[in-house]
Amino acid sequence: MRATLRWAHADFRAHRGEALFVVLASAGIIASLLLAGALFGYAANPWQRIFNQSQGAHVWLHTRPAAGAPAGAEAADAEALSGLDGVASLSGPFRTAAATAESRGTRAPLTLRAAGAEPPHTGRPLVTAGGWLPAAEDGGPAAGAVVLERALARALWAEPGDTVRLAGPDGAPHALRVAGIAETAETRYRPGGAPGLGWVSPATLDAVAGGQVGQSVGLRLADPADTDFTVQRAVTVLGADRVAQVAKWQQARAEAGGDDRLLGQVFAVFGVGALAAAALAASGAIAARVRGQLRDIAVLKAVGFTPGQVTRGFLVQHLAFAVLGVALGTAAIGLLGARIPGRIGEAAQVWPDLPGHTALMIGIPCGAVLLIAAATGLSAWRAGRVPPVPVARAALPSATPMTALGRRALGLRVPPALVLGWRAAFPRRGRTLAAVARLALPLALVAVALVAWSTLDQFRSRPAQVGLAAALTVRAPQPAGPSDAEAERILAAVPGVASVHPGAEMAALVPGQTGTITLRGLGTAREPFPSAVVEGRAAAGPDEAVAGQGLLDLLGVRVGDWVRMTVAGRPQILHVVGRTIEPESGGRVITTTMDALRERDPQLRPDHHALVLREGADPREVRDAVDRAAAGTLEVRQASGPVEGLESARAVIAALVGVLALIGLTEVLTLVSTGVRDRGRDLLALKAIGLTPRQISATIVAAAGLTALAAALVGTAAGAFGGVLLVDLQAAASGIGAGIARLPQPPVLAAVVAAAVLGAAAAAVLPATRTARRRLADSLSETL
Template sequence: MRTGTRYAPDAACDPYESRVPEAVRGPFVGADATIRAAGRRPVRAGIGPMMYKLVLRGLAAHRARLLLSTVAVVAGVAFVAGTLIFSATLDRSFDRAFDDLGRGTDVVVRTDRAFEAGLGERAAERPVPRSVLAAVQGVDGVEKAHGVVTGFAAVVDRRGTIAGAEPQQGVAWDGDPDLSLPRLTSGTPPAAPDEVAVDVTTAAGAGYRVGDRVTVALTSGTRAFRLTGLFEVGDSALSGQLSMTAFAPETAQRLLSDHPGTYARIVVHGDDGVPQERLRDAVAAALPPGVEAITGREAVDEQAASFTEILKILRTFLLVFAVIAVFVGSFIIFNTFAMLVSGRVRELALLRAVGASRGQVTRSVLGEAAGVGLAGSTLGLAAGAAVAAGLARLMTVVTGGEELPFGTLTVPASAVIASYGVGTAVTLAAAFVPARRAARIPPVAALREGKAAPRPLRGRAVCGGVALAAGGGLVAAGLAADGSTALTLAGAGAMALFAGVVVVSPVLVRPVIRVLARPLVRGGTAGRMGGRNALRDPRQTAATASALMIGLALIATVSVIVQSMASSVDRQLDAGLTADYQVTGRSQITPVAAEAAGAVAGVDGVRSAIPIRTARFELDGSVRTAAAGPPGELLGHFRLPLQEGTPSPRGDALLVGRSVATSQGWTVGTTIKGRYQDGTRRTFRVAGIYADRPSVTPSAPSMIIDWAGYRARDPGAPIDRIEVDVANTARGALEAALAPWPNLELKDRAQVKDDAAGDIGLFLNLVLGLLVLSVLVAALGIVNTLALAVTERTREIGMLRAVGMQRRQVRRMIRYEAVVVSLFGAAAGVGTGVVLGVVLQRVMADGDGGMEVLAVPYGRLAVCVAAAAVIGVVAAVWPARRAARMNILEAIATE
């Protein structure tokens, strides 16, 4: 056989040519003028016009068979595109919102910060003296400068609950359009001490109109005001997501500021044409020590930084599930092209016989795959907009009904590139093996009838066994190791085990399905034949079931881990809750007033009411947090026995938990260089070490500092919660004492546990909801496989009908086959997922605060198996109806 240029044989002497049916001759011989019945013309090794025509005709001839593969590509690409569109839209909305918040502000003057607050932490702002405002107003280039007064203020609706979205903010009314965000829409601005203006969205939600008496919750308690005006907060999509209350300037100073006569910050509007950097430098030169100036752009970027970080985490989180959906879809694509190649043996052999090279056959199959990938990518990109809107609604549900500032959809270039890159690349990768298999078909196969003989599974067994052995070894090493190394080894081992199960699954098909198919014997002939059909091609059955197996394995793994986490937290809270009640804000950023702690402490029967403040400082360049309060009381309350040192540190001395001291190599008397948030540098000293047990008392602090010394450096440090111990106090008495603070919640131990369980359950439901997409894609794979199988068995089904099988029996046979394949995927997936979940739980069980309780959610797993059977029944509806409605004579005549 010559290489390079090939020649089509003469039709008169070619035995293959005379055997080509006209239906096959059309696309492969008669379709192109380069292959003729007489004469010889060279067919180049590259993919020329003839091969392009073959690809297009192949797509047209098998469009029905490729439809569901295209749908699988669409589903995966839509999730990828939707995630990128969703995050880009949110990015743009927040960018516009923060630009709106900073509009007109060229420079911001504030007190120095040694370090910024971490993600999800409240930043403590020290006040700016009023004298600084006068100094700033006298700087050349400053057109106007205003002091900002702000603090907590929340509107209380007629039912006594807090209205509006977080955060609830009170401000001093400033009608300057250059430096004030609120824009009055009706009524008049507040001027008297008992007047207030509220944003339009919050007022409408609470049912208030101009002229009504409005109750406003402040840090110091509730007060009644007359509503004089309504306003909008900026022009961006964020305007409806803020709750803002405005007071007259003098009233705001008195009610919102802990230090009257000071400002939270000073905002500066410069003369036209003065760059922000130049104005910042001029203002900074007039400032006293401890006060700094930054540009308005820098202030906006700082505000947006935490949101940007959260959006990055969210985007990564969603893309993980998009990758899972694409990965599951690749099994469908692989299975489709494998079955197409298997059913086109004679057709592809004839193509080889008329002169096509192996490379040309490979490229023709890959060309069909590229067509599927491009079509699926295009449709998936279009569907991504709907997915993005759906993700916005899902996040609204997750956040408790608070809508995201989701403006007009933004389609970034990354979404377009990723859609076509992922969709086409995955499709080509999934079709590569079937394409190579097609190229190996010898021309003599055109003389054979039927499909190619199934290939042996020895290679699969060997490769799968190696992967399982490697995974087992890595898991064993992880269980024997400590710390992050253990989790890394166990995670790698779990992935290897998972891969091994996928590879070896065709070997497991026959024994497992024989067991699963036994109950189908009661279904008569249809049941027995359905079970046998599932055993015909173990590779095909395994590939079909693998898509479902992956989805259910992930669901089972996540379910075991999250259920174990919930049970572990529940046990830890049972053992470690040291207070009878906790008083907290209704959100993480809602302040808890010191007056509230005093009111609770004054209730008869209350043994103690300890306010827990979070102190933040820097030690050896790392930001640390500690509980600020009376050290002796905190040790006793959290049941932390002092092992070394004194229980009464003063000034810059610290009490440190044993776990932190051991990890840092600290002992009593150790000194550490550091600084407070106001920039003051100090040498901190370890005054004592106590026995901390995070697994027993998870709410206990890792460090303790005396509040009497710390408050000089951070007087505005907020109270996170109040820990209340009671003797015989009724809950009603505590609620009555907290009545002036409707922004606070009183929780007993059961409610604290329910909140923790609710957060974990919410996370579980979110993850399971996203994983359902992979299960739905797997269901498409079952439909696709059955539809292709019905097409392949057209003549066989016709013969069965001819010998007396009724239509309902045909439908039942297809349904039984689908159910058996689905149950195989469910059994393998759930079993693998439980094993992986147990392995990861055991690795994470070690150490303080670990996931010490193993909990397998048998009920949820049983629902998964039952759902798989239902998926099989539903997936078989269309293929079964199609098989039952075949014309008997036409089916028998099919070749």
């Protein structure tokens, strides 16, 4: 053992550069994997991220004022709740009031909450646009301003600086300026469901509420598992007659989690792929170093080292390098990850508070060490089988012989660097395939990321292809609104509107009455709605319908089957003639024409109108035109897709591409260093036949570029095909339906190939220059 350790120490001193590269490669790979884990947690758990960043409350209690409640009752309630066991902190109590907001022809219910000049520490709204409530001269927030929750602001088409009209219980209008838009971990606004949230000054609340004020208080618990027990005790303290509503964190998470399930599943695949790419890069770097020391192994065998001693020596040495590199990479991310600019730094900053952080911070480094140990053990075992006769290795050719095609290319005056680079890039079939496969994997994952990017991009650029042909939905409030015919006439005359389709939605019971689905009537037989049909055909005749993947899976039917359902106690039988991309309600939607629904209920009236816009029309401009044409009597809402945080998701995808690029760079450096070392005798021959240092350097660069070109072509093609398959499979599993995946444009894929080749060539320039200028000698050290 002593001899093994002494040899390992001597080998480290003799090959410090190679040892440093292995340590830095291990550190870089671990850092990349940890950043990939942080980005996955950031993208796959948006609600949890917001909850942790805002110090969200696990329970919100909404109470009504008690009759004859004395002054200071709010403070007494807060003191009583804060004294409960398991309550870590309180948010509030806040005085609240119900109101209705109106902006640009859209109305939405909301709950106003009185707030101070600074956001509360617990349950803090995260301002994403604009600012918080402006401060008045007395230090409190100024009247006349409101901060809106993001989902509510989107429904109202409101942005910072706009003016919204609020009406309290007395119906009196109040014009307020939107000071900012904020995100919160509480239940988000949904049309026809939960009201939105707005934060105003106490003076503004009193003016809007007209004396009808309630109270809300948030409880952040030390143990979220004690939510139900804590709620029971809190209701007992406040009085069951005063508690109007209880909102738990599980409900808010469940409502927010479904919207990001598709993204979470896609990002999970990225994480697994990045782990596999990093594993191959690490094992390749170690195997390359072991191959580079075959000469030393032969000498050790000649002086009496046994195969077991050689194997143990490599294991001890490379495990020490692995542990050092893993420790450096983990420490770098833990200490400096939050300081990285952009989305990566933000993800690293909030990652410690997200679920699974501790497991990944321990599991990834430990798994990497075990992986490196396995790769080192295999290489060390091969090293133990190296023959102790140096001549046996010297007699082996270092590259494939020059082929007839290569000689013909030289005769045609093709640059020698290109011909020799091709010969060096593909020396032997087995080694060539291994090198190309290791480099192709991160490039394939980059192509998958670009497929996900293109798929997300079409939700904005080509919404009709993903089931969002109607950019706007218009509702006419009854009885004050215009009639159906008048509304259609007004909407058809608005510039930018291509077609107007009446529609109605209702809940229907599936056969057996074990669940509900959404039955939608949209368009007429004369002017059908342009649904995104990806299988079968559009509904045209009587009793024909198209359905989403979620409904087909729920009922166990296929295109061509008949479906029976119950609507308001009456049967409805429809023939499913096509499958559509359906981003709403988990795909559990069946769509027919209004004519088919009127056969069951002749008195059925449309409850909304879907507007299909002309190509290039701006939805905001059309919305304003509708508001002017209808004199504010129509409510206009923008169609919502399954992915709201497109910009955030695109930024995370871009960051993941950067992580994969770092893994690919590590693999390229390994390939270059291995190629330079393995072709030492070739370089002697090239100098002997008269090649200049510049030509030798160009040969090495060309070899790296050609290897990268082969890997880029294979990886990009496989990644593009696999990315489309992955996105469609996940979309089908989520109920949206296969058919939403889109390939990137050919110039984008070509840019990936070009970037890989140029990156590999740039990475090879420095080692190629140093090798070409090195003084080579035909000695035993170069030939063994």
